[in-house]
Structure formats: structure tokens, C-alpha cells
Amino acid sequence: MTAVRRYPVLVALCLAALFMVVPFLIxxxxxxxxxxEYSQHGPLSLPKGVYLDGLKDFWERVDYSQKLxxxxxxxxxxxxxxxxxxxxxxxxxxxxRVRGRTWVLAFFVLANMLPQEALVYPIYYLSKQAGLxxxxxxxxxxxxxxxxxFGTYLLSSVLSRFPKEIIEAARIDGANKWQVLWRVVVxxxxxxxxxxxxxxxxxxxxxFLLPLVMLISNDxxxxxxxLGVLQGQRLMDATMTNAAALLGVLPALVxxxxxxxxxxxxxxxxxxx
Amino acid sequence: xxxxxxxxxxxxGSHRRTGPRRSRPRESYALFLLPGILAFLVVIVVPFLMNTxxxxxxxxxxxxxxWTGLANYRELLDDSEFWASFRHSLFMVVAMAAIPTVLGLVxxxxxxxxxxxxxxxRIATVLRACFYLPQxxxxxxxxxxxxxxxxxxxxxLNALLKAIGLGSWQQDWLGDPDLALYSVMGVMVWVQxxxxxxxxxxxxxxxxxxxxxxxxxxxxxxxRRFWHITLPQIRPEIYVVLTxxxxxxxxxxxxxxxxxxxxxxxxxxxxxxxxxxxxxEKTQVGYGAAISTVLTxxxxxxxxxxxxxxxxxxxxxxxxxxx
Numbered sequence: 339m340t341a342v343r344r345y346p347v348l349v350a351l352c353l354a355a356l357f358m359v360v361p362f363l364i365x366x367x368x369x370x371x372x373x374x375e376y377s378q379h380g381p382l383s384l385p386k387g388v389y390l391d392g393l394k395d396f397w398e399r400v401d402y403s404q405k406l407x408x409x410x411x412x413x414x415x416x417x418x419x420x421x422x423x424x425x426x427x428x429x430x431x432x433x434x435r436v437r438g439r440t441w442v443l444a445f446f447v448l449a450n451m452l453p454q455e456a457l458v459y460p461i462y463y464l465s466k467q468a469g470l471x472x473x474x475x476x477x478x479x480x481x482x483x484x485x486x487x488f489g490t491y492l493l494s495s496v497l498s499r500f501p502k503e504i505i506e507a508a509r510i511d512g513a514n515k516w517q518v519l520w521r522v523v524v525x526x527x528x529x530x531x532x533x534x535x536x537x538x539x540x541x542x543x544x545x546f547l548l549p550l551v552m553l554i555s556n557d558x559x560x561x562x563x564x565l566g567v568l569q570g571q572r573l574m575d576a577t578m579t580n581a582a583a584l585l586g587v588l589p590a591l592v593x594x595x596x597x598x599x600x601x602x603x604x605x606x607x608x609x610x611x
Numbered sequence: 612x613x614x615x616x617x618x619x620x621x622x623x624g625s626h627r628r629t630g631p632r633r634s635r636p637r638e639s640y641a642l643f644l645l646p647g648i649l650a651f652l653v654v655i656v657v658p659f660l661m662n663t664x665x666x667x668x669x670x671x672x673x674x675x676x677x678w679t680g681l682a683n684y685r686e687l688l689d690d691s692e693f694w695a696s697f698r699h700s701l702f703m704v705v706a707m708a709a710i711p712t713v714l715g716l717v718x719x720x721x722x723x724x725x726x727x728x729x730x731x732x733r734i735a736t737v738l739r740a741c742f743y744l745p746q747x748x749x750x751x752x753x754x755x756x757x758x759x760x761x762x763x764x765x766x767x768l769n770a771l772l773k774a775i776g777l778g779s780w781q782q783d784w785l786g787d788p789d790l791a792l793y794s795v796m797g798v799m800v801w802v803q804x805x806x807x808x809x810x811x812x813x814x815x816x817x818x819x820x821x822x823x824x825x826x827x828x829x830x831x832x833x834x835r836r837f838w839h840i841t842l843p844q845i846r847p848e849i850y851v852v853l854t855x856x857x858x859x860x861x862x863x864x865x866x867x868x869x870x871x872x873x874x875x876x877x878x879x880x881x882x883x884x885x886x887x888x889x890x891x892e893k894t895q896v897g898y899g900a901a902i903s904t905v906l907t908x909x910x911x912x913x914x915x916x917x918x919x920x921x922x923x924x925x926x927x928x929x930x931x932x933x934x
Contacts, residue, residue, distance in 0.1 A: 347725050348734075351718070355741035358801065361756050362744070364767050381767040382774060427647040434640025442644065449655045451914050453862045455883045455903040459665070459890050460658035463672070483654040486647065515640065544749040546865035547883070551891065562865075566751030569758065569869050579759045586752030594747045598740060601747070 362587060369393060369584035373577045381576075396581035400564055401556065406589070408553075409543055409560040412474055412481070417538040419482040421531055424489025429519050431490070432497030433505065443494055450487035454547050462551050477552050477560075481545065485538045496530050497523065536600045540593055561586060659907075666900035676897065683901035693902065695877060696885040699792060703863050703881060706796035707803045708856035712849065714800075715807030718742065720837050722808075723815045739812060743805035750802065754869025757798045761785050785871050788878040795870055795879050799863070807852045814845035846924060854917040861910055882906045 368381055372389040396402070427446070431439045461480060462471070470476040500523065508522045524531065549563045559567070565586045568574060574582060594601070666683055668676035687693045727735040745753060760767045761784035769781040784794040818841065826836045842849075864883040867873055873880035873888070882902060889899035 347721055348730060351721060351726060351738055354718070355738045358741050358804070359744060361760060361801075364760065365756055377765075380765055380770045382770050423647055423650065426643045430640045430643040434643065436641045436644060442648075445651070448911065449651060451858060451910055452655065452659060453883065453903065453906050453910055455862070455864070455886045456662050456900075456907040457655065457658040458887075458903075459672075459896055459900065460661040461654070463661075464658065479650075480654055483650045486650070487655070490647065515643075519643075540747060544747075546749070546751055546868070547887070550868075562749040562751040565749075565755055566865065566869050569751070569755045570872060576759065576762075576765060579755060583752060583755045583759065586749060586755060590748045590752065591744075594740075594744060601743070 365580055365583045365587060369580040376576055392577045393581045393584065396578055396585065400568065402585055404557060405559060405561045405564045408474060408558060412477055412560060413539045413542040415478045416481040416485060416542040417535045420485035420489055420538045421534050423482060423486040424493050424534065425524060427486065427490040428493030428497050429523060432494040433500055433523065443491065446487050446490045450491060458548060458551055465552065472552065472554050472558055474558055477549055480548060481542050485541060489534050493530065496527065533600055536597045561589065662900045663904055665897055666904045668897045670896045671894050672896045683898050687901055687905065692877060692880065692885065696880045696882045699879060699881050700861055702792055702796055703799065703860040704857055706799040707860035708853055710800050711803040711807050711856060712852055714804060715811050719808050719811035719815060720841050723812055739808065742808050745802050746805040750865035751869050753802055754866055758785060758870050761794055786875055788875045791871055791875060791878045795866065798870065799866060803856060810848050810852050811845060814848035818844040850917060850921040854914065857913060858910055861906065
């Protein structure tokens with residue numbers, strides 16, 4: 339391949355990549371403009387200085403700290419609980435090879451495919467009956483199960499290839515099934531569990547429909563729901579919209595930078611399994 | 612996907628039978644399934660059966676549901692809103708499955724083959740990260756970003772068009788009934804593209820480089836190698852990506868809620884949003900349940916078809932190898 343032909347491809351790819359990140363840049367640029375500057379020069383001008391009052395106003399107005407706490411609490415709990423539930427299921431299916439495991443696994447796969455629309459009203463209704471409506475706990479319970487459906491499916495296939503010798507050795511040393519799980523299987527599978535943990539956290543963070551239905555009071559809402567509802571009400575001016583967008587983008591950007599390797603590797607693992 | 616697991620277990624199971632620990636009852640492992648099964652019954656199975664049951668009734672969410680048999684489904688058949696929402700779903704499948712898969716394939720091959728080889732893997736990794744970035748964004752936030760960019764007054768896109776002298780191209784991107792669906796589709800391509808790209812790039816690492824070298828020696832150009840080596844080699848990834856993306860496209864909700872609320876005039880309504888408004892705004896729970904049941908059936912049938920296709924090609928390939 340000659341250099342003459344190589345560069346146009348690189349340039350085209352760079353332009354395409356730029357197109358992907360440009361929305362983030364415009365948001366960042368405009369979130370630090372004052373409303374006066376925005377209305378005078380429009381969205382494309384570079385900011386004259388850094389104006390943070392818009393961000394601060396927005397932060398206080400929607401009580402963003404509370405939303406972050408809610409999102410972290412819900413996503414963190416779901417990630418941990420769903421990994422535990424997936425491990426228990428996958429231990430029985432992948433290593434225990436319980437009878438009828440193919441059917442059990444098919445059941446989890448189907449549960450994973452179901453659209454949330456087919457569950458949302460009964461979950462809303464039942465949680466009202468149980469007094470759990472508009473609590474963070476209800477969302478934690480529901481997403482723990484939904485994420486564990488995927489986790490069970492993935493982990494079962496990983497654990498079914500777990501080296502039998504290690505388990506046999508531990509059993510001969512007198513460990514019972516419970517001890518084998520926590521002292522042998524879990525430590526050995528730590529990389530996969532880490533990937534699942536990160537995925538469950540981010541997926542739950544990004545969830546919209548169920549939290550939108552289940553969390554109506556301001557104090558319980560997640561970042562996604564609070565921002566989505568605000569946008570849906572069409573009450574925000576341009577500066578506020580940009581503040582909202584930037585504050586919504588930042589946590590995702592942090593996760594992305596922190597977990598980039600896990601994310602890209604994890605998707606590959608998940609896809610070919 | 613399930614099939615690989617099953618195959619693996621069969622092989623190991625037969626090995627195990629010869630082991631000394633045959634006497635231990637394997638059923639005691641079933642206890643570990645207990646919490647999972649119980650949780651799934653409560654959160655998935657019961658709600659799903661309730662939803663299906665309610666779809667045969669007329670119910671406002673309070674009082675006793677009134678059994679109406681298939682009346683809701685008959686009404687659906689004559690409901691133009693329902694048909695429109697599924698027609699828009701097809702557009703979403705194009706925007707979220709077809710286009711990202713094709714673009715993802717070309718971009719992944721170009722990044723892997725061209726950029727990583729001639730300019731170093733670092734540049735390829737950075738570019739991949741740029742494409743993947745929208746995937747980690749909450750869809751609600753992506754919606755806010757784009758609805759502001761596409762805003763008719765003072766939105767960035769219109770401002771940009773004006774700045775480069777194409778002022779006459781300015782549009783009310785999300786407010787024009789003829790345009791809104793295409794604008795939403797554009798946003799969804801942007802959102803979705805990173806997923807196939809990353810999966811395909813990982814798949815390409817599996818491909819034996821000797822295949823390419825041999826083809827290159829035979830004088831095959833880039834496109835021929837892409838067509839005859841890359842595509843067949845990463846076929847499993849293509850199936851998985853198409854399955855996932857198609858299902859995601861059928862389920863799309865957040866983007867429509869934030870960008871257009873199904874409007875203008877139902878121009879971007881999709882089944883999940885349609886069922887949502889029927890449930891919670893019109894409180895016609897029975898009718899909403901019927902919509903979501905139809906959606907569920909379509910998704911399950913599609914998943915089974917994809918799974919069948921995937922295992923059939925896998926089996927065919929295995930058969931060819933054995934012969």
C-alpha cells in the first residue's frame with residue numbers, strides 16, 4: 339500500500355471520529371458561556387471566559403448531589419447484588435450441572451430478552467401493593483434480577499469450562515460446596531466478575547424506563563431520570579440545557595476513562611460467548 | 612449462544628462419569644439456584660404472566676379487570692397508531708442494526724488493517740475510543756445533547772449551516788413531521804455505532820493473519836480480502852451484533868421520550884413509547900398490555916430465528932471441517 343493511498347483513509351477515519359466527539363465538545367463549550375454571550379454569539383463561538391454560574395444554578399436547582407447519590411447507590415447495589423446472584427446461579431448450572439440445566443439456562447436467556455414494557459405495569463402495580471413504590475429499594479431489586487439474567491447466561495458458559503481438577507482437589511481437601519465457591523471459584527473467576535460488575539453498574543446507571551416509572555419523587559430520582567424528565571418538560575433554556583447535558587456527560591466520561599479497558603475487552607468477551 | 616454451553620457440558624459430563632466421586636448427589640447444587648429462581652419468579656415471571664393476562668381484559672389500573680377475550684388484539688389490528696409505531700420500529704432497526712453493522716464492519720476493518728498496521732495500535736485504540744464514547748452515555752443525556760444541537764432556533768446544526776452559507780438548508784429537525792423520524796434515526800446511528808465496531812475489532816484479532824498474507828500473495832485487493840476473508844471469519848460476531856442491535860432497536864424508548872415524545876403528531880411513535888403512554892397517560896392498561904405482549908412475541912420469535920440461523924451455520928461449518 340502506498341503512502342499516497344494510506345493517508346486519505348486515516349484522514350477520513352479521523353474526521354469520522356471527530357464527528358462522534360463533536361457533540362461533547364459543543365456541549366462543553368456552551369455550558370461555560372453566560373446566557374448573554376450565548377444569545378449574542380450563538381452556539382458556535384468560543385467562550386470569552388469561563389462562566390460557571392449556569393452550572394452552579396442548575397446543580398442547586400435540581401439538587402444534583404442527591405441525584406448522584408441516588409444513582410451511585412442504586413447502580414452500586416445492583417452491580418454487587420446482581421454479580422452475587424449470577425455467581426450462585428452459574429455455580430449450579432456451570433459447575434454443579436444440575437439436572438435440566440439447559441432449560442434453566444434457556445429460561446434466564448429468555449428473561450434477558452423480554453422487553454421491560456411487558457413487565458413495567460405489573461411491577462408498578464405490585465410495588466404499590468407492597469408499599470415499595472417510589473423507593474430506591476424497588477429499583478434495586480428489579481434491576482438486580484434483570485442484570486443477573488445476563489450475568490447467569492455469561493457466567494454459566496465461563497464456569498462450564500472451569501478446570502475440574504481444581505475443584506476436585508479442593509473437595510478432597512475437605513471443602514464443602516459453599517467453601518469451594520467462595521474460596522476457589524470466585525477468586526479464580528475474578529477478572530470476569532470484574533467485567534460484569536462494571537457492566538452492571540453502567541447499564542443500571544443508564545436505565546431509563548423503569549426508574550422513570552418507579553421513582554417519581556425528586557429525592558429518589560436518578561441522574562438519567564431527573565435529566566430526562568426536565569428535558570421532556572421543555573422548560574429549560576439553552577444555557578440550562580447545556581449545563582444539564584454537561585453534568586450528565588461528566589460521570590459517563592469518568593466511567594469511560596476509568597473502565598475503558600474493561601469495557602472494550604468485556605464487550606468482546608460477552609459477544610463471542 | 613446457548614448451544615455452545617450445552618456442547619461444552621456434554622463433553623465434560625461424560626468425562627466426569629468415569630471419576631471416583633460419582634456417589635455424591637449432584638442435586639444438592641440445586642440449592643444454589645433457589646434464590647435466583649425465587650427472585651426471577653417474583654420480578655419477571657409473575658409480572659410477565661400478569662401482563663399477558665391483563666392483555667385479555669379491560670382495566671383502568673383500579674378495580675377488577677373485565678375479561679374481554681381477544682377484543683384488545685382485534686382493536687390493535689384496526690389501530691393505525693399501532694401499525695405506525697411498528698412501521699417506525701422498522702426504521703429503528705435500519706438505524707440501530709443495519710447501518711451500524713455495515714459501518715462498523717468497514718470501520719473496524721479499516722482501523723484494524725490500515726491504521727493499526729501502518730500507524731500503530733495506539734492511534735487505532737484512540738479512534739476506537741472516540742467511536743465507542745456515545746455508548747456509555749445515558750440515552751437520556753444523549754437525547755438532551757442532540758435535541759439542543761438540532762433545535763430550530765439557535766441550535767448548533769442550524770447555526771453551522773448558516774455559518775457555511777447553507778442557510779436555506781436549516782430545518783426544524785425534530786419538529787417537522789416529515790423529518791423527525793430521520794433525525795431520530797441519525798441520532799441512533801451515532802449512539803449505536805460503537806458497539807458493533809468494538810465487537811468486530813475484537814473478532815478480527817481471532818482471524819489467522821496467514822489467511823491475509825496468502826490472499827495478498829495471490830494479488831487480492833483490500834475489498835476482496837474484506838469480502839472473502841474478513842466477513843466469513845467474523846460471521847459469529849455479525850450474528851450476535853445483528854441480534855442484539857435488532858432487539859435494542861425494537862425496545863427503543865428513552866431516546867424517543869427525550870427527543871420527540873413520539874411527536875410531532877405521532878411521527879416518531881414506537882411500540883414501547885406507545886405502550887408507555889397507553890399504560891400511564893391514557894391508563895388503558897389492558898390495551899397497553901396487549902401492545903407490549905405483541906412486542907414481546909416479536910422479540911422472542913426474532914431471537915429464536917437468529918439463534919437458529921447462528922447454530923445452523925456453526926453446524927454447517929463444523930460439518931465441512933469434519934468432512
